[in-house]
Amino acid sequence: MATIKFKEASSPYTKPSPSPPVQDTIYRKYLEDVTLKKGLGHPMVKVALFGVGRAGTIHLSNIIASPRLKLLYIVDDVESNRANMKEYWHLDDVTFLTSKQADRVYALEGKKAVLCEKPVAKDNVNTLKCYETAKNNGKPLFCAFYRRFDPSYLDLKERVRNGEIGHVHIIKTVSRDCTLPSLEYLKNSGGILHDSMVHDIDVITWILGEYPTKVSVQAYAHIPEIKAIGDYDTVAVSFCFPSGTLGMIDMSRNSVHGYDQRVEVFGPKGMITADNQRPLSVVTQIGTQGTNTSPIWYSFPSRFMNAYRRELDHFVNIALGKVESSVLPKETLAVSKIASACEESARTGETVKIQWTENELP
Numbered sequence: 001m002a003t004i005k006f007k008e009a010s011s012p013y014t015k016p017s018p019s020p021p022v023q024d025t026i027y028r029k030y031l032e033d034v035t036l037k038k039g040l041g042h043p044m045v046k047v048a049l050f051g052v053g054r055a056g057t058i059h060l061s062n063i064i065a066s067p068r069l070k071l072l073y074i075v076d077d078v079e080s081n082r083a084n085m086k087e088y089w090h091l092d093d094v095t096f097l098t099s100k101q102a103d104r105v106y107a108l109e110g111k112k113a114v115l116c117e118k119p120v121a122k123d124n125v126n127t128l129k130c131y132e133t134a135k136n137n138g139k140p141l142f143c144a145f146y147r148r149f150d151p152s153y154l155d156l157k158e159r160v161r162n163g164e165i166g167h168v169h170i171i172k173t174v175s176r177d178c179t180l181p182s183l184e185y186l187k188n189s190g191g192i193l194h195d196s197m198v199h200d201i202d203v204i205t206w207i208l209g210e211y212p213t214k215v216s217v218q219a220y221a222h223i224p225e226i227k228a229i230g231d232y233d234t235v236a237v238s239f240c241f242p243s244g245t246l247g248m249i250d251m252s253r254n255s256v257h258g259y260d261q262r263v264e265v266f267g268p269k270g271m272i273t274a275d276n277q278r279p280l281s282v283v284t285q286i287g288t289q290g291t292n293t294s295p296i297w298y299s300f301p302s303r304f305m306n307a308y309r310r311e312l313d314h315f316v317n318i319a320l321g322k323v324e325s326s327v328l329p330k331e332t333l334a335v336s337k338i339a340s341a342c343e344e345s346a347r348t349g350e351t352v353k354i355q356w357t358e359n360e361l362p
């Protein structure tokens, strides 16, 4: 009876219902679907998907689920899979091409907006060429970093930028991949620093709005097959930023306990973290041996599913000319430049200094 005095006299039906929080991006997207909200114009964008492997399948399922996209072409050299793919995804209207026939995709109108994950080339000379071609064609090239579209990472960045912990003293990411990629993939991946660590470099520099001037990297291959191809599976990086902030990345290719992805930012007013997430919320069993929680998300397609959807939606808005890309070409180029400095440091064992021109800085 102690709380009866708080009982409200009026029914909730007599009041306006509360808005869903901005953080619940999935519900807000659902609201658009259920109310058939058109927002930002609603033309259908026609799509060709290049490569349907681990990453391409994420995009394939998101394209099919989007009311804003129509898949016209799939370009992939693995022809043995086509019949199964057609049947599984009901792709009767989709034309399948090999990479040699990809001209058909370009021949229709010539110039297309392009989304690719991460820097489009390993070296900045070629990435720059791609950006220039896109610019000359008057079409966007969106080299995306999917973690920027994760609501938790975005929230963390905004809190840091709003000064909640003051000037950042230390920022660190833990980035441990699951599952271990195939050796065929790793041989063509460009190496762990350009293939994987670029995401962490981007997260750190995006949160800070600052680029490091010194990097020091220790890297090791515990897995013999990875050593044999001249790559590393375990990396520790430290960065020194001009404002005095120190950064760290702790990275592994082979995390058996799931896709371990964390960010921690520390400053004079406290600490903000983006922790691992889990598929189950009924997680804790308190027993004589302590507590038990369910596993974390197993891999990137599940942990960052919402981010991939939001990234694709952003791309559609870019392609329609409704918004500017939230990842600037110079940011992508800076990430690659930092990854190359890290590579040099890993190879030589020396601290590497990075010089920045005014145009390159954020």
Ligand SMILES: NC(=O)c1ccc[n+]([C@@H]2O[C@H](COP(=O)([O-])OP(=O)(O)OC[C@H]3O[C@@H](n4cnc5c(N)ncnc54)[C@H](O)[C@@H]3O)[C@@H](O)[C@H]2O)c1
Pocket: 050, 051, 052, 053, 054, 055, 056, 075, 076, 077, 078, 098, 099, 117, 118, 146, 185, 195, 300
């Ligand atoms: N950002 C991310 O979350 C993320 C995650 C994994 C992979 N990736 C990137 O995605 C790309 C593919 O990686 P994956 O793991 O899906 O590899 P994968 O080997 O699983 O799939 C690659 C697919 O592309 C096809 N392919 C190869 N060359 C092609 C060409 N010239 N034209 C059309 N198709 C071609 C292959 O037949 C294969 O089906 C890589 O660049 C990788 O770095 C990004």
